[in-house]
Amino acid sequence: MDLIISNANSQPIYEQIFTQIKNGIMSGKLNEGDALPSIRALAKDLRISVITTKRAYDELEKAGYIHTVAAKGCFVAEKNVEVIREERLKEIEEHLKKVSELAADCGLSDGEIVEMYDLIKKEG
Amino acid sequence: MKGLLIKDFDTILKQLRIYLVLIAVMTFLPGFSMLTFAVVYVTMIPMTAIAYDERSKWDKLAAMMPYSAADVVLSKYVLGFLLVLGTGVFACFAQAVVGIFTHTALTGTFFTKLALVICFALVIESIELPVLIRFGVEKGRLLMILFMVLVGVGGATLIENITELLKSTEVRMAVPLAALGAAVVGALSALASIGLYKSKKE
Amino acid sequence: MNAIEIKGLCKSYNDFKLDNIDLVLPSGCIMGLVGENGAGKSTTIKLIMDAIKRDAGEVLVLGADNRSREFLSLKEDIGVVLDEAYFPEVLNARNVNSIMKNTYKNWNEKQFSEFLTRFSLPLKKQFKDYSRGMKMKLAMAVALSHDPKLLILDEATSGLDPMVRDEILDIFNDFTRDENHSVLLSSHIVSDLEKICDYIAFIHRGKLLFCKEKDRLLEEYGIVRMTKADFEGVPEEAVKGKKVTGFGVEALVLRDSVSSAFTVERAGIEDIILYIAKGDK
Numbered sequence: 001m002d003l004i005i006s007n008a009n010s011q012p013i014y015e016q017i018f019t020q021i022k023n024g025i026m027s028g029k030l031n032e033g034d035a036l037p038s039i040r041a042l043a044k045d046l047r048i049s050v051i052t053t054k055r056a057y058d059e060l061e062k063a064g065y066i067h068t069v070a071a072k073g074c075f076v077a078e079k080n081v082e083v084i085r086e087e088r089l090k091e092i093e094e095h096l097k098k099v100s101e102l103a104a105d106c107g108l109s110d111g112e113i114v115e116m117y118d119l120i121k122k123e124g
Numbered sequence: 125m126k127g128l129l130i131k132d133f134d135t136i137l138k139q140l141r142i143y144l145v146l147i148a149v150m151t152f153l154p155g156f157s158m159l160t161f162a163v164v165y166v167t168m169i170p171m172t173a174i175a176y177d178e179r180s181k182w183d184k185l186a187a188m189m190p191y192s193a194a195d196v197v198l199s200k201y202v203l204g205f206l207l208v209l210g211t212g213v214f215a216c217f218a219q220a221v222v223g224i225f226t227h228t229a230l231t232g233t234f235f236t237k238l239a240l241v242i243c244f245a246l247v248i249e250s251i252e253l254p255v256l257i258r259f260g261v262e263k264g265r266l267l268m269i270l271f272m273v274l275v276g277v278g279g280a281t282l283i284e285n286i287t288e289l290l291k292s293t294e295v296r297m298a299v300p301l302a303a304l305g306a307a308v309v310g311a312l313s314a315l316a317s318i319g320l321y322k323s324k325k326e
Numbered sequence: 327m328n329a330i331e332i333k334g335l336c337k338s339y340n341d342f343k344l345d346n347i348d349l350v351l352p353s354g355c356i357m358g359l360v361g362e363n364g365a366g367k368s369t370t371i372k373l374i375m376d377a378i379k380r381d382a383g384e385v386l387v388l389g390a391d392n393r394s395r396e397f398l399s400l401k402e403d404i405g406v407v408l409d410e411a412y413f414p415e416v417l418n419a420r421n422v423n424s425i426m427k428n429t430y431k432n433w434n435e436k437q438f439s440e441f442l443t444r445f446s447l448p449l450k451k452q453f454k455d456y457s458r459g460m461k462m463k464l465a466m467a468v469a470l471s472h473d474p475k476l477l478i479l480d481e482a483t484s485g486l487d488p489m490v491r492d493e494i495l496d497i498f499n500d501f502t503r504d505e506n507h508s509v510l511l512s513s514h515i516v517s518d519l520e521k522i523c524d525y526i527a528f529i530h531r532g533k534l535l536f537c538k539e540k541d542r543l544l545e546e547y548g549i550v551r552m553t554k555a556d557f558e559g560v561p562e563e564a565v566k567g568k569k570v571t572g573f574g575v576e577a578l579v580l581r582d583s584v585s586s587a588f589t590v591e592r593a594g595i596e597d598i599i600l601y602i603a604k605g606d607k
Binding site: 184 | 413
Binding site: 008010012013014040041044047048049050051052 | 354355499500502503505521522523524539540541544545548590592
């Protein structure tokens, strides 16, 4: 798992970790049951404070993304990932429905929509 | 305490080597006065160890290590006593070797004198160490030199002539008494030194 | 168990007073003690190790009162690097190894030798020929080679070049991978402390002005620059220190208490300390 911490921007470090791990879980890079590095190991590898990684993990646990197993460590939580993924899929469906409506409105073909999508992916 | 002794011996090693050459020459010379001088001179060597300690502020570092005040102080006593005893043993050896060439054996008188000189040197150290601990080496050095000139030479000369001055029974008693005296003075001195060392703590 | 617990610590000298210090170093953490020369950092460290007598207060180190008998054997688990106290100048690294082997129960000769190599310290050179940096590195090697649980360093990185300082900070980082290992580090090089500390304790003229989590400090404080007129609009409680120049006002503020209309810049630990120290006049 890659975590990039930036000192320059004003987002607190624990938030950066929280966001990146959350995104990793949401995007499927981190799967349920995957073990996360220990709070201490993560802090030392990133050269940041243990207090901060603990805070990030605490927030992730509160939000239901991860859970701690005593003496074993932190793991990506199960149900929640599925639920969130479901939600995301629903969201994407909604967006796609909208896209198809709008496309119909201005006469864009399916092929042209796919082209636009490829362009966006390349730029992003 | 072993670590402290190793430190002190490593620190004075150079002095010790020079000193060994000096006393080797001295003790091989006939006559006893050189020997006395050697045993008494060795009492000055702990001063060098203490001086190096002061230069590097070693005591501050030692306070951080698992050494008690007693360990630090007593190690200097052990150092001093080992040096005196070592010199005494070396003296016996040296005289024995000389004796081979002069066809004289070591006499009881020699051992008596040697034992007394050793006790005397130990008492000098018992006075020297508290002074150095209390005043440090700079000020202590002057005091010690004065002391050595007055007492050291005087006492040593006394001992050399001891057998002429005392009757035989008294001579026999002299060594055990001197040993006891040196031990008592040594113990009292050590206790005082530990107290002085502790009182230096800010 | 906390590595260090200090309550109400006081010490008076003729011209200086360490006044009522309360400090806790939790196990597994690195705390930076920062302050100007003469602020009281070294005094605090000496008091922690009972190298000088405290006038008042409680000091617990690794769970034991530092005046108890137990403390003497706890020193086996404490590695200390001081600013100006060393081994006698005629000794060399090899001598130090023999001495320490007979001083600490857990002396690790192999580890010491590895540190000597890593720090490029010659075995047989006498300390009188050592540079200040070399002396520091040797002291560090000694402190790390007897399996300590707590490291205490007094200005140990001053006088070292940036590469070496960085390496030493790495060593502290690795040292605290074990949650039972803690570090107390005093320095006036704030940038070093900002890199690795979990907590920052600021001592100024004998008083502890704050002891806080480093990341919280960086999150909570910020710097604003504005005209004197605009500055009137900033609530007083939000301002923790300020500089008034001919061109306006520069102030250290609590981010949360300042309206988002103002641009708040990042405040580094050194900034925070300078502003707060000024405010203390």
